[in-house]
Amino acid sequence: MVVKETFGGFRGAVAEGDVDAEARGEGPADVGVGALLAARLYQALGMALLVIGAQGAIRRLVDHDNAGLLSWLPGGFAASITVYVLAVVIGAVVAGWAHDARKAAAD
Incomplete structure (x- = not known):
């Protein structure tokens, strides 16, 4: 795994x-240095996904015609807002998990 x-x-x-x-x-x-570095990497990636998803969802809610990164996605407003919200949720979960793993590895 x-x-x-x-x-x-x-x-x-x-x-x-x-x-x-x-x-x-x-x-x-x-715990080794690798565990700390991997946790920091996952935390950074999770936060980036959270920020990109939140920014895209807000943009899509304010301007329904601007799909941003997901302009290629078929399904219109509902599909793109769902993907942006999923990106926010997944980013928050990954960043939170990595933060807890980093704290546990540091102790």
Whole structure:
């Protein structure tokens, strides 16, 4: 899985599936630099998707004739506003997930 390979820097008993290891104080020994960089990259990409989607949705709501980046998309107003809103939601979820992963990797 791509996410597991990207954030594969986790080591220790917790990463191996021992759920009681954290209670005994045996947390991950090392998270590696790659996990932090990947989380920052995903956070930046998520924020970019969120901003592009929000800007496009606002533009489309204000000026129904200006489809912006999605002018090639068939389906008119409903299709383009749906895609822009989906971009906002997906961008927010990816950025939030990456932010939490980065905070967890840094601790």
